[in-house]
Amino acid sequence: MIIGVRPVEVVPVARKPKLLVRAVMPEEGRKLAQIARRSRQPVRMRRAVVVMASAQHQPVGFIAKLMQVSESYVRQVIHDFNKKGFDALDSKWRGQAGEDRSSDA
Numbered sequence: 001m002i003i004g005v006r007p008v009e010v011v012p013v014a015r016k017p018k019l020l021v022r023a024v025m026p027e028e029g030r031k032l033a034q035i036a037r038r039s040r041q042p043v044r045m046r047r048a049v050v051v052m053a054s055a056q057h058q059p060v061g062f063i064a065k066l067m068q069v070s071e072s073y074v075r076q077v078i079h080d081f082n083k084k085g086f087d088a089l090d091s092k093w094r095g096q097a098g099e100d101r102s103s104d105a
Helices: 026-038 042-055 060-067 071-089
Strands: none
């Protein structure tokens, strides 16, 4: 043994748990596919594709590369869909529910 050299300590590295969207019912899957194909809103379309890919058990990294977005964006879309359902597909810039925009004038 060489003096002054310590043995290498192996430290387990925790992997991030696999993040998937909640179970999607068949009618929800059809609605997501319709949004992904026909939506005129690019943000809504992109989010629907992310949710569909996650429902097919695709990993976050793969979805991010496929959609050319960041992994954090994919995770946020999945978390939002799990929490809010289809409302999570809408753009956040629309305003909050119950907010009256007509009072701005």
